[in-house]
Each structure stands twice: as structure tokens, then as C-alpha cells.
């Protein structure tokens with residue numbers, strides 16, 4: 261019985277984490293399909309060994325369970341990704357555009373991904389901007405703010421200095 265609860269929790273967690281994205285829908289659909297498959301296999305095995313009437317109760321419970329997992333999962337996967345109220349975020353990369361409202365509403369591009377408001381309105385435009393951002397990140401990986409912060413704050417620079425000193429001495 262615990263397994264059913266854990267399984268439902270996993271599907272719901274995956275749906276919530278990936279909500280409004282392909283990964284969330286994939287977890288939800290995969291999770292429900294797996295249950296239907298198990299249900300189907302269970303019936304086949306029961307038929308094979310002629311104990312269908314003994315597992316009828318389990319099967320009656322299983323359908324509401326699958327509906328519950330799927331229903332709550334669907335609710336979770338449709339939950340909006342919460343962004344702070346009153347702030348403006350890029351629809352493509354979620355970059356905070358609150359300080360750039362004038363520029364952005366005037367047709368200026370997002371400084372992070374280069375998408376304009378017009379572009380971010382359509383699905384095709386968002387996809388294009390996302391591709392552009394991915395391409396840029398591939399070509400200039402050091403431009404990623406998280407990565408450069410990590411290097412700047414750490415001791416990663418020190419081996420470089422010592423290496424340079426040794427080179428000059430030798």
C-alpha cells in the first residue's frame with residue numbers, strides 16, 4: 261500500500277517540478293501510462309491463472325487510483341510558474357526586466373536572450389529566441405553569469421598566477 265502512495269508522490273513531484281514544460285507532461289503521461297500497463301499486465305496474469313474474480317476488488321480500487329494520480333498530476337502540471345507580482349520577466353529566459361520596462365515596451369530586446377516583446381508573444385518567436393540563446397551559450401560558455409561568478413569568487417585564479425610566475429622565473 262505504501263508503494264502506491266510513494267509512486268503517486270513521485271509522479272506529482274515530477275509534474276510540479278516540470279510544470280508548464282515538456283518534462284512535467286512527460287512525467288505525468290509516463291506515470292499514468294505505466295499504471296495502465298501494470299493494470300493490463302495484472303489482468304493478463306490473472307486470466308492466465310484463472311483468479312480474475314479474486315483480484316476484482318484490487319482492480320476496482322486501481323481505476324480511481326489512476327484517475328487520482330492523473331487528475332492531481334494534471335492540476336500540478338498546469339500550475340503557473342510563480343513570478344513575483346509587479347515585476348516584468350522575459351517570457352523566453354525569465355530574466356528580470358523590471359528596470360528595463362521603458363526599453364522593452366519600446367521594442368527593445370531582452371539583454372539576456374535578445375527576444376523582444378513581440379517575439380516573445382508567439383510560440384515560434386520564443387522557440388527562435390531560445391535557440392539563439394542556446395547557440396550563444398554554446399559558443400561563449402563563459403558568458404553565463406553563474407559560471408563566471410563561481411570562478412571569480414573561488415581560488416580558481418590562483419593556480420594561474422603561480423603558473424605564470426614560474427614561467428617568468430624559468
Ligand SMILES: [Zn+2]
Nearest residue numbers: 350353370373
Ligand atoms: Zn530573455
